[in-house]
Amino acid sequence: MRRPIVVGNWKMHGSRADNARLIEELGAQYPPDPAADCVVCPPFVYLQEVGRMLRDTPIHLGAQDVCADNQGAFTGEVSAAMLKDVGCEYAIVGHSERRLLYRESDQLVARKFAAAHSKALIPILCVGEQLSDREAGRTAEVVQRQLDVVLELCGAETLGHGAVAYEPVWAIGTGRNASPEQAQEVHALIRARIGVRDARIAAATRILYGGSVKASNAAELFAMPDVDGGLIGGASLKADEFLAILAAAG
Numbered sequence: 001m002r003r004p005i006v007v008g009n010w011k012m013h014g015s016r017a018d019n020a021r022l023i024e025e026l027g028a029q030y031p032p033d034p035a036a037d038c039v040v041c042p043p044f045v046y047l048q049e050v051g052r053m054l055r056d057t058p059i060h061l062g063a064q065d066v067c068a069d070n071q072g073a074f075t076g077e078v079s080a081a082m083l084k085d086v087g088c089e090y091a092i093v094g095h096s097e098r099r100l101l102y103r104e105s106d107q108l109v110a111r112k113f114a115a116a117h118s119k120a121l122i123p124i125l126c127v128g129e130q131l132s133d134r135e136a137g138r139t140a141e142v143v144q145r146q147l148d149v150v151l152e153l154c155g156a157e158t159l160g161h162g163a164v165a166y167e168p169v170w171a172i173g174t175g176r177n178a179s180p181e182q183a184q185e186v187h188a189l190i191r192a193r194i195g196v197r198d199a200r201i202a203a204a205t206r207i208l209y210g211g212s213v214k215a216s217n218a219a220e221l222f223a224m225p226d227v228d229g230g231l232i233g234g235a236s237l238k239a240d241e242f243l244a245i246l247a248a249a250g
Contacts, residue, residue, distance in 0.1 A: 177221075
């Protein structure tokens with residue numbers, strides 16, 4: 001049985017005061033025995049401080065990105081070993097904003113996945129199509145290509161130690177979202193693609209939906225058989241909304 005997981009991606013939001021307030025509000029209302037795992041991913045500069053705030057809570061700490069190299073002359077980058085050293089357990093790789101705004105290739109994303117895994121972080125691989133891809137009927141082609149590069153480099157077993165997040169790019173920050181049926185279709189495709197390599201790992205891999213998930217639509221999305229939780233953007237910055245999504249996942 002796959003345990004649901006909800007991941008809050010704070011993106012480039014927050015301040016020390018805002019973070020403390022959000023964590024305090026989450027802690028005050030957090031269920032004593034949640035039926036889903038919960039992860040928050042603050043900006044790099046706040047990771048250690050937020051990690052200290054989370055120390056006595058069941059909430060896990062994650063990073064929004066990771067360098068593909070473990071050390072060296074890479075100004076501005078943060079390695080998987082460094083993230084592990086400050087208490088991270090998870091790392092997002094290949095988010096659509098990294099692919100689009102910073103031109104990260106499928107190959108670079110796969111190397112980041114491998115780097116995170118090599119330091120015992122749990123990588124969350126983001127895959128998804130743009131609106132033009134969906135309208136042209138290329139959703140399966142794009143998602144499979146992004147997934148296959150990681151499978152080729154890392155293998156299905158390594159992927160099984162992480163998670164996959166399907167984010168239809170046209171539904172991120174736009175107020176639009178895929179219908180539960182559209183989400184399920186792509187989630188099933190992802191699971192089947194992994195299953196070509198290893199059916200056991202495919203059945204155990206957690207696949208999250210990320211695309212304008214809100215408290216109002218979380219329950220129907222998470223009710224789909226291959227949707228194992230969510231990668232949450234803006235709604236993760238509001239304690240009530242984020243906790244309602246967490247409850248829906250459980």
